[in-house]
Amino acid sequence: MTPVSQFLKDARVMAADLRHRKIIRTALGNYEIARDKRKASFQDWQGARQLAAETKWEAVNHLDKHLESFAAKLEARGTKVHWASTAEQAREIVLGIVKDKKASSVIKSKAMTSEEIHLNDALEHAGLKVVESDLGELIVQLRNEAPYHIVFPSMHLTRDEISELFQRELGSAPTNDPEELTMIARRALRKKYLTADIGITGANFAIAETGMISITENEGNARLTAALPKTMISLVGIEKVLPKLEDLALFLPMLATMGTGQALTCYNTMYGGPRQPGETDGPQEWHVVLLDNHRTELLADAEQRDALHCIRCGACLNVCPIFRNVGGHTYGTTYSGPIGSVITPHLRGLQDWKHLSSASSLCGACTETCPVKIDLHHHLLHNRRNAAKGKPSFFEKLTYKIFAMAASRPTLWKTGLALARIGQPIQRLVKGTALDPAKSWTKTRDLPPLAKESFKDWWRNRK
Amino acid sequence: MTITLFIPCFVDALFPRAGISMVQVLESLGHKVVCPEGLTCCGQPPFNSGYWDEARPVAAKVLEQLKGAEAVVIGSGSCGAMVKKFYPELFASRPEEETAKKVAARTWEFSDFLVSKLGVTDLGASFPHKVTFHDGCHGLRELGLKKPPRALLGAVKGLELVEMAEAETCCGFGGTFSAKFPMISTAMGEVKCASAKETNAEYIVSNDSSCLMHIQGLLSRQGSPLKTIHLAEVLSQK
Amino acid sequence: MTEREKILGRVREALQVSAHVPGTHGHSTAPSGASTPRHWLPKVGESIDEQLALFARNAAELKADFQLLNSAEEMRTALLSLRDKENWKRAATHSGQLTDAICPTLNLPLLRTDRTYDVEALEGCDAGISECDAIIAQTGTVLVTNRSAGGRALSVLPPHHVVLVRRNQLVADLPAAFMLVKEKYADKYPSMISFITGPSRTGDIERILVLGAHGPKKLSILCF
Numbered sequence: 001m002t003p004v005s006q007f008l009k010d011a012r013v014m015a016a017d018l019r020h021r022k023i024i025r026t027a028l029g030n031y032e033i034a035r036d037k038r039k040a041s042f043q044d045w046q047g048a049r050q051l052a053a054e055t056k057w058e059a060v061n062h063l064d065k066h067l068e069s070f071a072a073k074l075e076a077r078g079t080k081v082h083w084a085s086t087a088e089q090a091r092e093i094v095l096g097i098v099k100d101k102k103a104s105s106v107i108k109s110k111a112m113t114s115e116e117i118h119l120n121d122a123l124e125h126a127g128l129k130v131v132e133s134d135l136g137e138l139i140v141q142l143r144n145e146a147p148y149h150i151v152f153p154s155m156h157l158t159r160d161e162i163s164e165l166f167q168r169e170l171g172s173a174p175t176n177d178p179e180e181l182t183m184i185a186r187r188a189l190r191k192k193y194l195t196a197d198i199g200i201t202g203a204n205f206a207i208a209e210t211g212m213i214s215i216t217e218n219e220g221n222a223r224l225t226a227a228l229p230k231t232m233i234s235l236v237g238i239e240k241v242l243p244k245l246e247d248l249a250l251f252l253p254m255l256a257t258m259g260t261g262q263a264l265t266c267y268n269t270m271y272g273g274p275r276q277p278g279e280t281d282g283p284q285e286w287h288v289v290l291l292d293n294h295r296t297e298l299l300a301d302a303e304q305r306d307a308l309h310c311i312r313c314g315a316c317l318n319v320c321p322i323f324r325n326v327g328g329h330t331y332g333t334t335y336s337g338p339i340g341s342v343i344t345p346h347l348r349g350l351q352d353w354k355h356l357s358s359a360s361s362l363c364g365a366c367t368e369t370c371p372v373k374i375d376l377h378h379h380l381l382h383n384r385r386n387a388a389k390g391k392p393s394f395f396e397k398l399t400y401k402i403f404a405m406a407a408s409r410p411t412l413w414k415t416g417l418a419l420a421r422i423g424q425p426i427q428r429l430v431k432g433t434a435l436d437p438a439k440s441w442t443k444t445r446d447l448p449p450l451a452k453e454s455f456k457d458w459w460r461n462r463k
Numbered sequence: 464m465t466i467t468l469f470i471p472c473f474v475d476a477l478f479p480r481a482g483i484s485m486v487q488v489l490e491s492l493g494h495k496v497v498c499p500e501g502l503t504c505c506g507q508p509p510f511n512s513g514y515w516d517e518a519r520p521v522a523a524k525v526l527e528q529l530k531g532a533e534a535v536v537i538g539s540g541s542c543g544a545m546v547k548k549f550y551p552e553l554f555a556s557r558p559e560e561e562t563a564k565k566v567a568a569r570t571w572e573f574s575d576f577l578v579s580k581l582g583v584t585d586l587g588a589s590f591p592h593k594v595t596f597h598d599g600c601h602g603l604r605e606l607g608l609k610k611p612p613r614a615l616l617g618a619v620k621g622l623e624l625v626e627m628a629e630a631e632t633c634c635g636f637g638g639t640f641s642a643k644f645p646m647i648s649t650a651m652g653e654v655k656c657a658s659a660k661e662t663n664a665e666y667i668v669s670n671d672s673s674c675l676m677h678i679q680g681l682l683s684r685q686g687s688p689l690k691t692i693h694l695a696e697v698l699s700q701k
Numbered sequence: 702m703t704e705r706e707k708i709l710g711r712v713r714e715a716l717q718v719s720a721h722v723p724g725t726h727g728h729s730t731a732p733s734g735a736s737t738p739r740h741w742l743p744k745v746g747e748s749i750d751e752q753l754a755l756f757a758r759n760a761a762e763l764k765a766d767f768q769l770l771n772s773a774e775e776m777r778t779a780l781l782s783l784r785d786k787e788n789w790k791r792a793a794t795h796s797g798q799l800t801d802a803i804c805p806t807l808n809l810p811l812l813r814t815d816r817t818y819d820v821e822a823l824e825g826c827d828a829g830i831s832e833c834d835a836i837i838a839q840t841g842t843v844l845v846t847n848r849s850a851g852g853r854a855l856s857v858l859p860p861h862h863v864v865l866v867r868r869n870q871l872v873a874d875l876p877a878a879f880m881l882v883k884e885k886y887a888d889k890y891p892s893m894i895s896f897i898t899g900p901s902r903t904g905d906i907e908r909i910l911v912l913g914a915h916g917p918k919k920l921s922i923l924c925f
Contacts, residue, residue: 008644015650027908041743048741053723061720064712071705077892083705135914136905154905162906178906182914189915194820210890220857220901220916226893227853228820238708245883249875250738252896253840263743263759264840266902267857267916269895276892280815281852292708300715306723321633325650359644361637361651362511364604373723384513392514400509400517407472407504407521417476440642444649445680448477455470455479459486459498 003332004355010330011359020156020327027155028318034261035315038253041263052254053373056309059208059241063299066208066241067290073211074288077273082289087117090291094119094200094233095126097287101231103128103197107189109215109222110134111202112150112312113235113291116334116347119200131192133221135185142169148328150335151259151314156327189221199225199283200233204311205251206240212272213240213288214248216255216265223267232274232283237291239299239308245270251311254371258315298346304379307342309372316366316376322359331356338366342379350383351391357383414456421450465495466576467532469525471542471672472504478672481693485538485573488586488698499528505537505545506553511638515553522553526562534580535570538695540602540671541638543572548605572602574670574694578611584618590700591621594692595664597655597678598631599671612670612694619697629658636677652681659689670694738876745839745873752838752873759841760922763899764912767841770925776865777803779923780830784809787861787919789827793818795851797832799865804830814851820858829859829917833866835881836922839874842898843922844882846891853893862897862917866924 001009014020039045059066071081084090090113098106106128108114120141123130132141136153140146142165147153154162163176172184201222203213213234215222226232242251248268256262274286298308317323317337328336333344333353341356357380366376388396406412427447430436438447453461466489470482489496506521525546529535537543547570550563577583596616602608616624635641635651642648655678659667667689669675675691682689702710746752753769760767770776776799783789784807794804795815804811812822814829823829831850833843843864847853856862872878882894901916912918 011644012646015646021650021654030908043741043744045741047736048738050724051736051738051741057720057722061716063716064709067709067712083703083708085704085707089704133915134905135903139905152905152908155908157906159907159909178909179911181906182903182911186913186915190824193915194824210888212890212894218902218904219914221914223853223857223895224915227857238712246738246876246879249742249879253742253875260904262898264842264896264898266898266900267895268898269893271893272890273892279847279852279892280817281820281854282847282892290708292711296708296711296715299712300718302718302720305715305720309723321635321651321654322647325647325654358512358640359647361600361633361635361640361648363600363633363637365600365631365633368604375723381511381513384511385515386513388513388515396512397514397517400512400514403504403508404506404517404521407506408501408524410500410503413503420476440645441680443645444684445652445677446683447680448676450476451479453479455475455482456498456500458479458483 003352006332007330007355007359010332011326014326014330021325023156023158024324024327027152028324031261031318035257038257038261038263048250048254049371049373052250052371053309055242055247055250056372057306059243060239060299060305060308063238063241066243067238069208070206070211070241071290074273076211077276078286079273080285080287082287084289085292087293090117090235090289090293091119091122093289095122097231097233098123098126098128098198101197103231105129105131105192105196106198106200107131107133107192107196107225107229108200109202109217109225110137111200111235112334113202113237114200115147116293117291131189131196133189133193133225134217135182135219138185138189139165146329146334149314149317150312193224193228196229198231198233199229200235201225203234203236203240204255205242205248206236207245207248207270208241209244210272212245212270214268214270216252216268218260218266220267223269226269226271226283227281230283231285231287233287233289234271235289235291237295239295255311255313258313258369258371294347298343301346303382304342304346306374307339307379309374310339311372313371315369315371319365319369321361321363321365338376338380339374342376342383345383350387354383354387357387417450417454424450465497465533467529467535468496468498469502469505469529469535469537469542470498471537471539473676474538474672475503477676478693481672481695482538484693484695484699485536488577488695489536491586492581492583501528505542507541507545508639510545510549510553519553522550523559526550526559526566529566529570530562532569534576535566536573536576537570538573539673540572540599540606540608541673543570544601544605546570572606572608572670574611574615575606575608578614584614586615586618586698588698588700589620590697592665593623593625593663594666594668594697595625595627595659595662596630597634597659597667597669597674599669599674600633602670603631608670615694615698616668622697625662625664627658627662629655632658634674634678636674638673641677648677649681652677656681656685656687656689660687665690667691668694668697739874742874742876743839749868749871752871753868756836756838756841756871763841765841765899766919766921768921768923770923772925773802776923776925777806780807780863783863783921787827791826792828792830793823793826793851793855793859794830795855799832799867800830803865814855820854823854823858826859828861828863829855830863830865831856833864833870834885835870835872835878836866836924837872837875837878840898842878842896844878845895845897847893848891856895856897857916860913860917861919861921863921863923866922868924
């Protein structure tokens with residue numbers, strides 16, 4: 001099935017799923033209260049947004065300089081830096097390290113880039129046991145599902161569903177108490193941390209000035225992944241760059257505010273190297289894999305370049321009425337919600353993924369909420385324009401040409417309306433059936449009748 | 464002053480009373496209103512679908528008719544956004560760009576014109592009902608029109624305004640979106656209707672008839688007694 | 702050409718066309734550079750007392766156990782109380798001014814993580830006792846590095862993390878904390894710097910807050 005047919009199929013099911021609608025509404029309702037409290041505690045939230053937008057502009061618009069500094073500082077302290085132009089190269093690099101270390105087990109902390117390059121599949125095909133340590137990621141891994149949301153992977157599940165899952169997959173005792181379920185996961189993962197050969201992480205930010213990555217998490221699983229295994233690998237999208245260490249003083253609280261409604265996430269950790277002389281723990285070897293995978297193409301599109309400013313907070317997903325009604329899985333791709341709809345055409349092909357940009361009412365809630373002021377909903381429009389230019393639909397183009405003609409000629413317009421008035425009673429006869437030209441409307445909604453006297457008629461008759 | 468009133472295509476065909484009310488309100492304030500025959504559509508449908516080349520001749524024709532206007536008032540937030548925000552982008556680096564910018568500067572959405580340009584909030588209207596207001600997205604976010612409609616409703620005698628939780632959430636119309644993705648459009652509309660019902664209001668008011676068309680379509684199908692009405696119609700009730 | 706050269710080449714070529722700064726309506730291509738994070742972050746009181754009170758409030762909200770004490774002796778007593786209340790059998794720590802003075806009085810087997818140590822042994826400890834670089838009033842955060850707090854695992858593997866800190870280690874806000882890191886370590890940074898804000902937690906199950914996901918379930922901050 002093509003991405004667009006799959007999308008339409010899934011959207012049809014999910015949009016009518018009232019149970020799903022309620023679960024998401026409740027989850028996001030709690031998030032909104034916390035988020036708004038945090039925003040209000042800033043001296044000026046809009047001022048913070050502007051500074052964040054400017055800082056990311058500096059980072060991305062001088063990306064070559066910052067990437068060079070980042071890599072140089074890392075290498076100076078013994079980190080091995082790899083550069084991957086494609087997802088395939090990134091997978092090969094990781095597989096190469098894994099083979100070199102003769103590793104059999106991998107523990108992972110949350111990394112959306114690893115989803116993007118389908119790393120888990122590749123590792124499992126190579127015979128490795130891969131364990132997701134983030135609770136939400138573990139849950140969807142056990143269900144053989146993709147993460148539902150970039151920040152809350154298991155937002156769509158109830159405690160009962162998670163309880164059943166753990167009983168089935170972990171052999172745990174029946175309980176649906178969230179605390180007990182969390183402890184079950186904690187115990188199950190303990191041994192994995194201590195025995196894993198390789199720890200794989202992502203990165204929230206890459207600090208150019210000091211050669212560090214910054215990882216944000218609540219659970220502590222990334223800290224353990226970066227402390228215990230002998231070899232550590234971190235996947236870093238090239239756009240994650242921030243110029244200075246102290247830029248984190250702004251970005252960490254903004255990420256926490258918009259991501260989870262916290263003042264600061266529980267653990268924000270900067271890593272600047274493998275185990276250094278004098279240090280008694282941490283990985284002996286650290287590999288940082290810098291991932292391009294079409295990011296340089298998005299960079300080259302100056303109109304949409306600010307989409308690379310994204311700090312992956314998920315706020316745009318949370319406010320998007322489309323996301324809330326169809327859910328994260330319907331998008332059928334790693335990055336969902338408004339940011340996903342904007343960048344997926346660049347990452348995976350415009351013509352195959354333009355439908356995500358069309359499946360929007362352009363309400364602008366995403367742009368309004370984005371902490372780094374990405375012009376999200378206008379980019380959806382830009383994607384539509386680029387898609388139509390690249391591969392116009394004959395039918396749509398013709399329709400709009402006729403429309404343009406009628407709109408430019410008042411007599412044609414009047415005639416069109418008159419014809420529509422004649423057609424109206426006929427339409428009522430076939431309403432809702434396959435013959436109904438307005439079926440996509442009338443299946444669920446009533447159509448208003450054409451006014452007997454249009455405004456223009458009234459205006460004309462006034463004289 | 465002489466006000467060039469741009470009545471959107473769907474208001475013309477489906478909700479002329481909203482347009483008529485606008486004329487009545489503006490004339491009652493002592494202004495002259497003109498409605499050029501050739502003003503049919505702002506060109507948003509092809510524009511939103513990405514067919515900018517097809518949208519340009521329609522928009523150019525609109526600019527032709529508006530360029531000499533003293534003041535342009537548009538009877539909908541989405542068409543207002545099209546002229547004020549998107550015409551300059553549509554004609555960027557083209558001969559019509561300057562005209563687009565000049566016209567944009569002299570264009571207001573109806574409620575914004577009354578409150579921000581004329582400084583009027585009390586039109587002597589009377590509408591003794593409980594109402595809730597739906598913020599059309601283009602008006603709200605492209606044009607920043609949260610306050611003007613509420614200021615106007617606040618001055619209407621007997622009117623009780625109750626805000627719904629999802630006032631600012633998109634109703635799901637979105638133009639061609641409502642036909643291309645009807646299941647999502649419907650789900651969004653259902654959320655909006657449910658939120659409106661929670662207020663126990665008798666009417667949903669908005670400054671965008673296209674939103675109201677979609678919301679009313681759902682309410683009627685649901686058999687709900689909740690009614691929809693355009694802001695201008697409320698303001699012309701005595 | 703290496704992949705590095707290819708990627709940097711593509712970046713340089715892409716950046717030949719400039720993009721406008723968000724929020725400036727296309728009017729400029731360089732940011733104004735007028736403000737710093739401190740302009741926008743939540744305000745913090747000027748006096749030490751106000752800042753300590755703020756830290757205490759934040760710690761309470763985070764469900765961290767913050768105890769403001771008056772002497773090293775009181776800190777010792779507080780640590781012994783924790784040992785008794787939590788029934789510790791084994792603890793882990795590192796060498797430091799405060800830890801050297803106070804931890805031996807616990808009279809427990811003490812694992813030292815600033816020497817070669819066995820991770821399984823650390824996993825068997827009931828508490829990890831460390832010092833820190835600073836505590837941050839604005840957010841209720843404990844700032845540690847693997848140099849100041851006994852390595853990477855001590856402050857995250859055992860189920861109870863205890864921090865021993867002096868009052869004069871309090872800083873007002875996040876910008877001050879980053880300044881401290883830069884001044885203290887001046888380019889010879891430890892390989893791990895961590896901002897710890899409360900005990901470990903998750904909201905992944907129905908957004909219900911649960912403490913002690915993978916990191917410590919309990920965080921005690923003893924300060925004099």
